[in-house]
Amino acid sequence: MKKIEVPPDHPRRESLEVRERVIEGHEKHIVATAGLLAHGRGEAFDYLIGEKTSEQARRAARAAVAAILSADNPVVSVNGNACALVANDLVSLSKATGAPLEINLFYYAREREDAVLKSLRRAGAERILGTHDRPSTTIPELSSNRRKVDTEGIARADVVLVPLEDGDRTEALRALGKFVIAIDLNPMSRTATHADITIVDNIVRVLPLMNGLAQEMKDQPREELKRMASEFDNRANLSESIRLIMAHLESEASRHISLHENTVEGLATS
Protein backbone atom coordinates (compact mmCIF):
# COMPACT_ATOMS: atom_id res chain seq x y z
CA MET A 1 0.00 0.00 0.00
CA LYS A 2 1.24 3.49 -0.84
CA LYS A 3 2.48 5.44 2.18
CA ILE A 4 0.44 8.59 2.88
CA GLU A 5 2.61 11.72 2.90
CA VAL A 6 1.55 13.95 5.78
CA PRO A 7 1.84 17.66 4.82
CA PRO A 8 4.56 19.39 6.93
CA ASP A 9 2.12 22.04 8.21
CA HIS A 10 -0.62 19.58 9.18
CA PRO A 11 -1.68 20.33 12.79
CA ARG A 12 -1.81 16.64 13.69
CA ARG A 13 1.29 15.69 11.76
CA GLU A 14 3.19 13.83 14.48
CA SER A 15 0.24 11.69 15.45
CA LEU A 16 -0.51 10.85 11.79
CA GLU A 17 3.11 9.93 11.13
CA VAL A 18 3.14 7.62 14.11
CA ARG A 19 -0.09 6.05 12.85
CA GLU A 20 1.58 5.47 9.47
CA ARG A 21 4.41 3.61 11.23
CA VAL A 22 1.90 1.26 12.86
CA ILE A 23 0.15 0.67 9.52
CA GLU A 24 3.50 -0.04 7.90
CA GLY A 25 4.27 -2.44 10.77
CA HIS A 26 0.97 -4.19 10.08
CA GLU A 27 1.85 -4.58 6.43
CA LYS A 28 5.18 -6.11 7.40
CA HIS A 29 3.36 -8.53 9.77
CA ILE A 30 5.00 -6.98 12.84
CA VAL A 31 1.70 -5.58 14.15
CA ALA A 32 -1.37 -7.79 14.62
CA THR A 33 -4.72 -6.51 13.32
CA ALA A 34 -5.85 -6.08 16.94
CA GLY A 35 -2.71 -3.97 17.42
CA LEU A 36 -4.20 -1.36 15.08
CA LEU A 37 -7.18 -1.07 17.40
CA ALA A 38 -4.97 -0.91 20.48
CA HIS A 39 -3.09 1.93 18.83
CA GLY A 40 -6.36 3.77 18.18
CA ARG A 41 -7.24 3.51 21.83
CA GLY A 42 -3.83 4.88 22.69
CA GLU A 43 -4.31 7.81 20.28
CA ALA A 44 -7.56 8.72 22.00
CA PHE A 45 -5.89 8.79 25.42
CA ASP A 46 -2.97 10.74 24.01
CA TYR A 47 -5.46 13.38 22.88
CA LEU A 48 -6.87 13.48 26.40
CA ILE A 49 -3.48 14.05 28.00
CA GLY A 50 -2.66 16.83 25.51
CA GLU A 51 -0.15 14.79 23.44
CA LYS A 52 2.79 15.76 25.62
CA THR A 53 4.86 14.25 28.39
CA SER A 54 3.70 15.52 31.77
CA GLU A 55 5.98 16.20 34.74
CA GLN A 56 4.24 13.28 36.40
CA ALA A 57 5.19 10.95 33.54
CA ARG A 58 8.78 12.22 33.81
CA ARG A 59 8.84 11.33 37.50
CA ALA A 60 7.49 7.86 36.70
CA ALA A 61 10.07 7.42 33.92
CA ARG A 62 12.87 8.37 36.34
CA ALA A 63 11.69 5.83 38.93
CA ALA A 64 11.35 3.21 36.16
CA VAL A 65 14.90 3.75 34.93
CA ALA A 66 16.12 3.58 38.54
CA ALA A 67 14.36 0.20 38.93
CA ILE A 68 15.87 -1.18 35.72
CA LEU A 69 19.40 0.06 36.45
CA SER A 70 19.38 -1.35 39.99
CA ALA A 71 17.80 -4.72 39.10
CA ASP A 72 19.71 -8.02 39.16
CA ASN A 73 17.99 -9.38 36.05
CA PRO A 74 15.96 -6.73 34.23
CA VAL A 75 14.16 -7.61 30.98
CA VAL A 76 12.45 -5.47 28.35
CA SER A 77 9.42 -7.23 26.86
CA VAL A 78 8.71 -6.40 23.20
CA ASN A 79 5.40 -6.81 21.37
CA GLY A 80 4.47 -5.95 17.79
CA ASN A 81 3.30 -2.38 18.35
CA ALA A 82 6.34 -1.48 20.45
CA CYS A 83 8.62 -2.95 17.79
CA ALA A 84 6.90 -1.04 14.96
CA LEU A 85 7.08 2.24 16.86
CA VAL A 86 10.32 2.28 18.83
CA ALA A 87 12.61 -0.58 17.76
CA ASN A 88 15.73 1.62 17.79
CA ASP A 89 14.95 3.12 21.18
CA LEU A 90 14.25 -0.32 22.68
CA VAL A 91 17.61 -1.56 21.46
CA SER A 92 19.35 1.54 22.88
CA LEU A 93 17.63 1.08 26.24
CA SER A 94 18.60 -2.57 26.30
CA LYS A 95 22.24 -1.70 25.61
CA ALA A 96 22.32 1.21 28.09
CA THR A 97 20.86 -0.82 30.96
CA GLY A 98 22.00 -4.37 30.17
CA ALA A 99 18.37 -5.54 30.11
CA PRO A 100 17.86 -8.07 27.29
CA LEU A 101 14.92 -7.78 24.89
CA GLU A 102 12.35 -10.58 25.01
CA ILE A 103 9.80 -10.96 22.23
CA ASN A 104 6.33 -11.52 23.59
CA LEU A 105 3.38 -11.58 21.25
CA PHE A 106 -0.26 -11.62 22.25
CA TYR A 107 -1.32 -12.91 18.84
CA TYR A 108 1.47 -15.34 18.16
CA ALA A 109 2.31 -16.34 14.62
CA ARG A 110 5.67 -17.59 13.49
CA GLU A 111 5.56 -15.01 10.70
CA ARG A 112 5.10 -12.23 13.28
CA GLU A 113 7.92 -13.51 15.45
CA ASP A 114 10.24 -13.57 12.42
CA ALA A 115 9.19 -10.05 11.37
CA VAL A 116 9.77 -8.64 14.88
CA LEU A 117 13.10 -10.46 15.13
CA LYS A 118 14.22 -9.06 11.78
CA SER A 119 13.22 -5.55 12.73
CA LEU A 120 15.01 -5.70 16.11
CA ARG A 121 18.14 -7.11 14.45
CA ARG A 122 18.04 -4.34 11.89
CA ALA A 123 17.83 -1.86 14.76
CA GLY A 124 21.07 -3.32 16.12
CA ALA A 125 19.87 -5.84 18.73
CA GLU A 126 22.37 -8.59 19.46
CA ARG A 127 20.71 -10.66 22.17
CA ILE A 128 17.01 -11.36 21.62
CA LEU A 129 15.12 -13.73 23.89
CA GLY A 130 11.67 -15.27 23.62
CA THR A 131 11.94 -16.80 20.15
CA HIS A 132 10.54 -20.27 19.39
CA ASP A 133 13.99 -21.89 19.38
CA ARG A 134 14.81 -20.68 22.91
CA PRO A 135 14.27 -22.57 26.17
CA SER A 136 10.97 -21.58 27.73
CA THR A 137 8.95 -21.98 30.90
CA THR A 138 5.26 -21.28 31.41
CA ILE A 139 3.48 -18.78 33.61
CA PRO A 140 0.88 -20.97 35.34
CA GLU A 141 -1.72 -18.22 35.80
CA LEU A 142 -2.14 -17.62 32.09
CA SER A 143 -3.77 -19.52 29.30
CA SER A 144 -2.75 -18.87 25.68
CA ASN A 145 0.59 -18.52 24.03
CA ARG A 146 1.63 -15.79 26.35
CA ARG A 147 2.17 -18.32 29.12
CA LYS A 148 5.53 -18.99 27.52
CA VAL A 149 8.43 -16.95 28.76
CA ASP A 150 12.14 -17.31 28.13
CA THR A 151 13.92 -19.34 30.81
CA GLU A 152 16.83 -16.90 30.80
CA GLY A 153 14.62 -13.84 30.45
CA ILE A 154 11.28 -13.06 32.07
CA ALA A 155 11.24 -16.40 33.93
CA ARG A 156 14.16 -15.33 36.13
CA ALA A 157 13.78 -11.56 35.88
CA ASP A 158 13.22 -9.42 38.96
CA VAL A 159 12.20 -6.30 36.98
CA VAL A 160 10.22 -6.39 33.71
CA LEU A 161 9.45 -3.41 31.50
CA VAL A 162 6.25 -4.06 29.56
CA PRO A 163 5.48 -1.34 27.05
CA LEU A 164 1.85 -1.91 25.95
CA GLU A 165 0.96 -4.99 27.93
CA ASP A 166 -2.48 -6.44 28.67
CA GLY A 167 -3.95 -6.55 32.15
CA ASP A 168 -3.99 -10.34 32.59
CA ARG A 169 -0.35 -10.73 31.88
CA THR A 170 0.68 -7.81 34.06
CA GLU A 171 -1.31 -9.36 36.90
CA ALA A 172 0.31 -12.76 36.28
CA LEU A 173 3.79 -11.24 36.31
CA ARG A 174 3.02 -9.48 39.58
CA ALA A 175 1.72 -12.73 41.06
CA LEU A 176 5.09 -14.29 40.23
CA GLY A 177 6.77 -11.58 42.28
CA LYS A 178 8.13 -9.51 39.40
CA PHE A 179 8.45 -5.75 39.72
CA VAL A 180 6.47 -4.59 36.68
CA ILE A 181 6.95 -1.29 34.86
CA ALA A 182 4.22 -0.45 32.34
CA ILE A 183 3.99 2.24 29.70
CA ASP A 184 0.34 2.90 29.01
CA LEU A 185 -1.49 6.02 27.88
CA ASN A 186 -4.61 4.89 29.72
CA PRO A 187 -4.16 5.45 33.46
CA MET A 188 -7.35 3.45 34.10
CA SER A 189 -6.42 0.26 32.24
CA ARG A 190 -5.89 -2.93 34.21
CA THR A 191 -2.26 -2.90 33.12
CA ALA A 192 -1.80 0.59 34.52
CA THR A 193 -3.52 -0.37 37.75
CA HIS A 194 -1.62 -3.62 38.31
CA ALA A 195 1.90 -2.38 37.55
CA ASP A 196 4.38 -1.21 40.21
CA ILE A 197 5.28 1.81 38.11
CA THR A 198 3.08 3.06 35.27
CA ILE A 199 4.41 5.68 32.90
CA VAL A 200 1.31 7.34 31.48
CA ASP A 201 2.73 8.56 28.20
CA ASN A 202 3.17 7.59 24.56
CA ILE A 203 5.99 5.10 24.01
CA VAL A 204 7.24 7.21 21.11
CA ARG A 205 7.96 10.11 23.50
CA VAL A 206 8.94 8.23 26.62
CA LEU A 207 11.46 5.73 25.24
CA PRO A 208 13.88 8.46 24.09
CA LEU A 209 13.38 10.17 27.46
CA MET A 210 14.23 6.92 29.29
CA ASN A 211 17.36 6.50 27.21
CA GLY A 212 18.51 9.98 28.22
CA LEU A 213 17.76 9.19 31.87
CA ALA A 214 19.65 5.88 31.67
CA GLN A 215 22.77 7.74 30.53
CA GLU A 216 22.33 10.38 33.22
CA MET A 217 21.64 7.94 36.08
CA LYS A 218 23.81 4.93 35.27
CA ASP A 219 26.62 5.88 37.68
CA GLN A 220 24.32 6.68 40.60
CA PRO A 221 24.81 4.40 43.63
CA ARG A 222 22.69 1.25 43.38
CA GLU A 223 21.14 1.72 46.83
CA GLU A 224 20.00 5.21 45.86
CA LEU A 225 18.40 3.88 42.66
CA LYS A 226 16.69 1.05 44.53
CA ARG A 227 15.28 3.52 47.03
CA MET A 228 13.94 5.76 44.23
CA ALA A 229 12.14 2.79 42.67
CA SER A 230 10.69 1.40 45.88
CA GLU A 231 9.51 4.77 47.15
CA PHE A 232 7.50 5.46 43.99
CA ASP A 233 3.79 5.56 44.83
CA ASN A 234 1.90 4.25 41.81
CA ARG A 235 -1.55 4.91 43.31
CA ALA A 236 -0.70 8.60 43.70
CA ASN A 237 0.88 8.58 40.24
CA LEU A 238 -2.27 7.20 38.56
CA SER A 239 -4.52 9.50 40.51
CA GLU A 240 -2.44 12.53 39.45
CA SER A 241 -2.43 11.29 35.83
CA ILE A 242 -6.24 11.13 35.82
CA ARG A 243 -6.40 14.61 37.37
CA LEU A 244 -4.17 15.90 34.56
CA ILE A 245 -6.70 14.58 32.03
CA MET A 246 -9.49 16.36 33.92
CA ALA A 247 -7.50 19.61 34.03
CA HIS A 248 -6.79 19.34 30.32
CA LEU A 249 -10.48 18.77 29.56
CA GLU A 250 -11.43 21.74 31.78
CA SER A 251 -9.07 24.03 29.90
CA GLU A 252 -10.38 22.76 26.54
CA ALA A 253 -13.96 23.39 27.70
CA SER A 254 -13.05 26.95 28.75
CA ARG A 255 -11.29 27.55 25.45
CA HIS A 256 -14.45 26.61 23.55
CA ILE A 257 -16.58 28.93 25.71
CA SER A 258 -14.27 31.87 25.02
CA LEU A 259 -14.14 31.02 21.28
CA HIS A 260 -17.95 31.01 21.29
CA GLU A 261 -18.13 34.34 23.18
CA ASN A 262 -15.70 35.97 20.75
CA THR A 263 -17.78 34.79 17.79
CA VAL A 264 -21.01 36.12 19.33
CA GLU A 265 -19.29 39.45 20.15
CA GLY A 266 -17.93 39.66 16.61
CA LEU A 267 -21.38 39.11 15.14
CA ALA A 268 -22.90 41.78 17.45
CA THR A 269 -20.38 44.44 16.43
CA SER A 270 -20.43 43.69 12.69
Ligand code: ATP
Ligand atom coordinates in the same frame (compact mmCIF):
# COMPACT_ATOMS: atom_id res chain seq x y z
P1 ATP B 1 -6.02 -3.75 29.87
O1 ATP B 1 -6.15 -5.23 29.66
O2 ATP B 1 -4.74 -3.35 30.52
O3 ATP B 1 -7.20 -3.09 30.55
P2 ATP B 1 -6.90 -2.71 27.33
O4 ATP B 1 -7.79 -3.87 27.03
O5 ATP B 1 -7.51 -1.40 27.68
O6 ATP B 1 -5.85 -3.12 28.45
P3 ATP B 1 -5.33 -3.28 25.03
O7 ATP B 1 -6.20 -3.22 23.87
O8 ATP B 1 -4.85 -4.59 25.57
O9 ATP B 1 -5.96 -2.37 26.17
O10 ATP B 1 -3.98 -2.45 24.78
C1 ATP B 1 -3.98 -1.17 24.40
C2 ATP B 1 -3.41 -0.31 25.53
O11 ATP B 1 -2.19 0.24 25.09
C3 ATP B 1 -4.39 0.82 25.81
O12 ATP B 1 -4.50 1.06 27.18
C4 ATP B 1 -3.72 2.01 25.11
O13 ATP B 1 -3.98 3.22 25.80
C5 ATP B 1 -2.25 1.66 25.19
N1 ATP B 1 -1.47 2.21 24.08
C6 ATP B 1 -1.68 2.06 22.74
N2 ATP B 1 -0.75 2.70 22.01
C7 ATP B 1 0.10 3.26 22.91
C8 ATP B 1 1.30 4.03 22.78
N3 ATP B 1 1.80 4.38 21.59
N4 ATP B 1 1.93 4.41 23.92
C9 ATP B 1 1.45 4.07 25.14
N5 ATP B 1 0.31 3.35 25.33
C10 ATP B 1 -0.35 2.94 24.23
